[in-house]
Amino acid sequence: MIEEVRRVFGNSDEGRFAERLIQSYREGGARAVRTVVLEYLKRLGVDVEDRED
């Protein structure tokens, strides 16, 4: 799967971000993914409150 991630996203920050998300999900589930996504959004200048649905 990781090979496919690299193939689809290429050698980019986005690709590394995708790998990090998959790894986070395996280690800490949806909450860990949310944490990583929220960090990513912060870098884009967007501050979103973490909230579990």
Add this chain to the structure above:
Amino acid sequence: MWRIEKIELENFRSYRGRHVIALGDVNILWGRIGAGKTSVLYAIEYALFGRQLEVKERVARLVDLINTEAHEMSVALTMRGGDRVLRVERRLGRRGAERLLLYVDGVEVRGREAEEKLMELVGADEDVYERLVYMSHRSLEGFIYGTSQKRSIAIDRLFGIDVVDGVVRAISGVDKALMEKAEELRRRLKAYEKYREVIRRYGGIANVKSRLEGLAGEVEALKSREEALSKAAEELARRRAEHLTKLRENEALLLEYYKTKSELEVLEEAAAGGEVDITAVDRLRDALREAVEEFEHMLGGDLAERLEKAGDLDVLSATMAEAYDALVKLQRELEGQIQDARRLYEQYLARARKLEGEEAEAGAKLKRLERSYQRFKELQRAFQSLEEARSALAEHRKRLEEVERVVAFSSALRTVAMYAAEADLKKCPVCGGPLKRDDALRVAEEVEERHGSLIKEAEALREKMRELERAVEEMEALSGDVAEYMATKTKLEELRLEREEVVKRALQAEKSVKQLEKKLERLRELLTRVDRRTISDALSKYGRALRARELRRRLRELEDALRRAGVSGEILDLDMRWREVAEELERVSAKLSEAYRERGMLEEVVREVGEDADVLKKRLDDVLYAYGRLQDFKAKLELVKVNTRARLLEVAKTRFNEVFTSLYKYGDIVRVDADLEQRKGYYDFVAVTPSGDRYGISKLSDGQRLSIALALALALRDISKINLGFIIFDEPIPYVDVNIRKAFVDLVEELAKKFQIVIATQSREFAEIVKAAVPRCNLFAIEKGESSVARLVSELPQ
């Protein structure tokens, strides 16, 4: 591959104290919900990986695995693989202290090294374990009963691709938050439009916030003031009540007193507390009168007089306004006159300059002709005038002609005399008279003698003629220049005279301009100090001062009258103070309610808008951009998922059919083709019969689908090279009919040939079917009292 020999639990979840469960090849854990079946399965997972699914998914904490009555728990798992023995012991305290001990063929390994060794020996991480070893009804139901989508999700879970869905779901959760954020920002922007005017009035949101902070202090101060005034008003009202009868009896006087006092206060307040200078109007009147008098010749005589005599305020006001208007008009006229005079001055100046130029030009011309003139004068001195010279020349010419005639006669006579002498003629050849030679010689000599003087005279005359001719010629040549010289000289004189006259007039114009400017300056200076408003203010102040004087007088009269009526100064002060406090209280209350209203409005603005429009727009743009990025990201992840499905399916395809045919013994299906359908990328399974007929998965029975699901899981196990020789089924097929259970039992029989089987179920019927089909299986009845207990039984208790 490792099979479990026994599980030892101590204070693990519902198992209080120490419990040992020895497992066989096929094991059924039966018990009602919450009896402790799953705890046994969790204990296996915890022993192997130090965690378990609920903890991983954050549903529970690790310390929740400790029995509620205990401070520490431990799990030991003994496994055997051929001759080898592997024992895993894990211990966990409430404070989070963990310890792992690993015994590999009796050799102890600890800590991190033990974790690594255990992972190496097991050949799977917890993720693989949860997908391919620990099978719950969630794993199988989706495959057996679900739609293509649900089936794909179940298979994705087996493949471990479900992580992509998990990530996408988690991102979608954030998407939702982003959309809500965008909606909130749009709402705020809309609210900004609604409150735009208010925000503009305060100079931006920052100022609105700052004002709101300031208002908090103001409100508090006003509240305190209102409270203090209320108390003071109450106290004064109480004291005033003692004099109420007298106050009521003199109500009319009091009302007039307050009205007069109030009007006086207003007037004094308008005068900024100071006394009004009533001589200001007189000073203003004097200034206007002086100015009018100065320009009396232009404005007429009666205005100054009327200003002087005006006594009534209205007449004075009208006359001062009239004088002011006349002076303003005069100022404009003077400005016009100055402009005309200045224009005239400029014209004279220009004319003088032009004449100066012409003078210079004529002077130069005169200088140029001077020499000719002087020469002419010199000739005049020598020969008088040109006419005189011409006349002298004519006379000389005439005389010369005469002399030349005489010379010619004389010469001829001498020649004749000489000839007569030479020829000794006896007769005169001219007259024929007798002639003697001597006489002829004498005549010749006499003529000769006279001829010389005649020649000299002729020469002198010729010389004189030449001189006169030259003079005449020169005088004639000079006469043009001389005439021009004389004319230029006359013109120069005329120019000089005109220029002197023009300069004189220019000086007069300049003087006139200066005089007018001085007058205008004085007028301006006055009009700078005095204008309509100044006059109106002065008159108004004057009127107010007169009114104030009148009011003071009336106030004193009223005070006397009240004193006589028994309303002393003290009572009056008290009543007045009460009225003042009551009025101030009213004002403070009004201000307070205005502050409350403003605070409410600003709070609403801050709550609903919060930031300036450009900040909100920027934030909205950022949110929409981030949303777009995440959508793009999710789309790519979907692509990753489908691609991964195709690749993994390709890898598992062959082994899957081998496993399926080994599990499924009925012969009506010889092969199952697994592929991805093109439209949505879902898994597609087609069963092929011995006759070559092909049936889609929806046409297959539940049992056939169950066989396919297990075959797929086992194929993946094989591919994954897991060293665990057991399969755990946690409530694998609840709520299904007996046929499927029968099919499942048949599969268990087949699986048991290769794997150790552990089944947890609450279904008595299912447990009994399995026991009947596989008589050698260990049947554990799990019950819960103060602690869960697993008892090995031959029959299930009622």
